[in-house]
Amino acid sequence: MARAHIKPSRVRESLLAYLFLLPALVVLSIFTFWPIGFSFVLSFFKWDFRNMKNPYFYGLGNYKEILKFDYPVKFPFYKGLIYSVLYILLSVLFLLVIFAIVEMLGKKKLDWKKVIFVAAYLILLVLYGTSMAHLNMGRLLVFLVASAGLLTWGWRGKIVSSKLLSDHAWLGFVIWLVTYVLFEFRFTAGFNGQSYGIVDFLIDASEKNLFFKALVNTTYYVILTVPIGLSLALLIALLLNSIEKFKAFFRTVFFIPFVTSVVAVSLIWKWIFNDDVGLLNYILVSMGLQPVKWLKDAKWTIPTVSIVSIWRHVGYNAMIFLAGLQNIDTFYYEAAEVDGANSLQKFFKITWPLLSPTTFFLLIVSVIGAFKVFQEVFTLYDGLPGPYGNSGMTMVYYVFDLFYRQQRMGIASAAAYLLFLVILVFTFIQYRVGDKVVEYVS
Structure with missing residues (x-):
């Protein structure tokens, strides 16, 4: 009898909840779910400027074309x-x-x-x-x-x-x-x-296939950007957490680059990286070092983009770290001081373990964001993928080039889903590792 009275009320509550969610679901369906589903279907069709009005089913042809090598690789x-x-x-x-x-x-x-x-x-x-x-x-x-x-x-x-x-x-x-x-x-x-x-x-494959070139460049960018960026953000957060005066001022200063337009930031850094009148080379020469061709040497393309991205995102990451630090109960540090622990022991035994959920969140977000790098490359190199040799070709730039410049919508959709697969694999690995090392305190 009790179930008969409770069940209708639960149904009404569920219907009411779905009615409140309905506007958001409609908007998500139109602007998110439908484009995602349509692009997935499109990845199996031959749709380019030659077949604009009559695209035809191509099966896995787009994926095979992406992974096709211009020259044979050394080994399978x-x-x-x-x-x-x-x-x-x-x-x-x-x-x-x-x-x-x-x-x-x-x-x-x-x-x-x-x-x-x-x-x-x-x-x-x-x-x-x-x-x-x-x-x-x-x-x-x-x-x-x-x-x-x-x-x-x-x-x-x-x-x-x-x-x-x-x-x-x-x-x-x-x-x-x-x-x-x-x-x-x-x-x-x-x-x-x-x-x-x-x-x-x-x-070897990156020299014989443009997709693998983009994959290698993007992976290099992720490996270079994420660890350095998170380490600097953690250091800034620790310093901000230790000061008493002007804390709000410094938080604002570090956070401003994140909310500034990427185009404006990249243009400023383009001047900083200038070979002749750039600020960075002026500092290097004043220190007795040789100037660097930041925007003209292919080997510096990914490090240059990484510097801009780290500078832009370090403030946001630092604020998240700072919030995590302020959520750690001071009781742990007081107990450690009673036991005679020094600052280094407090960090590795208290701060670092209790900050692991925040670190895990930032790691996931940073890796996903780094794999989607595009605007910095596009602005720094005037719409080109690096100075020469596709040294700045990233995964998103590769999709952009196929879709907007070559007008090959089908193969661009296939490339986008390959990027999704790569991000999914990295995220899955991070989640599996995170389950082992992240410590949650209730």
């Missing part, structure tokens, strides 16, 4: 992927080996299970190094399976305690990243001058 994608997966496994195993050794040294006691694990990894590494000259696909798969098996045994056998891994998650990530880079760039250099790995494939 699957081969580079297998090598990179092997390097990832070897670097994770190296991380477990380091933590296992540290754990034994901390306890001052030999653990034969850990000793066997370390010895097995060293044997695997030696065998791999000695087999590089005659490493075919069959042997490569054997090493891949052996590495995966050793990692599974070490993980399930709890070679390293989960507490040690969680307490030093960020240090572990740095160790893994450095080790993976060393594997990728040191041990990919095979014999006869041939290199392998997914990074080598992308670098």
Whole structure:
């Protein structure tokens, strides 16, 4: 009986809620959901200036055309992927080996299970190094399976305690990243001058396909911009949080670039980067350094765009960090002072862990925003993708060029969905990692 009386009221409440949401849903459907769905359908059609009035179904032709190489690549994608997966496994195993050794040294006691694990990894590494000259696909798969098996045994056998891994998650990530880079760039250099790995494939592919050129440039921009930008923002937030006077003034000063027009910001920086009368080169020359051709040298294209983007977004990120810092209860710091903790210990044991949700949010937003970089490149280089060689070709610029300049709407829609797929993969990885390292305090 109670359910019979409650159910109609819940239905009425739900209908009322949907009625309030209806205007927003209608606007989203017209301006967001419909364009997204239409562009996805459009990505399977041949629609360009030649077929403007009669587009026809093209299937996966647009996607194949995007991924088509002008010249053959040195080695296939699957081969580079297998090598990179092997390097990832070897670097994770190296991380477990380091933590296992540290754990034994901390306890001052030999653990034969850990000793066997370390010895097995060293044997695997030696065998791999000695087999590089005659490493075919069959042997490569054997090493891949052996590495995966050793990692599974070490993980399930709890070679390293989960507490040690969680307490030093960020240090572990740095160790893994450095080790993976060393594997990728040191041990990919095979014999006869041939290199392998997914990074080598992308670098080679970027010279033979414009989409991969845009992907490599954008990834380089993300790697360069996001860590530096977030680190500077955190430093600014810590400084703002420590001062008492003029805090509102400095917050406004740092936040102004974010709300300023991107075109205006880029034009100002275009003058700063000028070879002859630019402020940046004037400072370099006054310090006894050689001037840099910021806007004319292709190797400086992505760093130049990164400088502008970091300067523009650092204030916004700093304000979000500052809000996160002010939400940390002072009780934790007072308790740490009673225990005799210094400033560095407070940061790494209190501030950094409790700030991890804010850091995680900014990391997600910054990575997604960085993959969509366009306006800075367009303004700095007068509508061109860099000075020469498509050095400033980014993913969004690639879509823009296909759609507006070449009038190839179908293939531009396909490129936009490939960009969506790339962002989705990076976001998924960040969420999976974030579940392990982010600490939420209720």
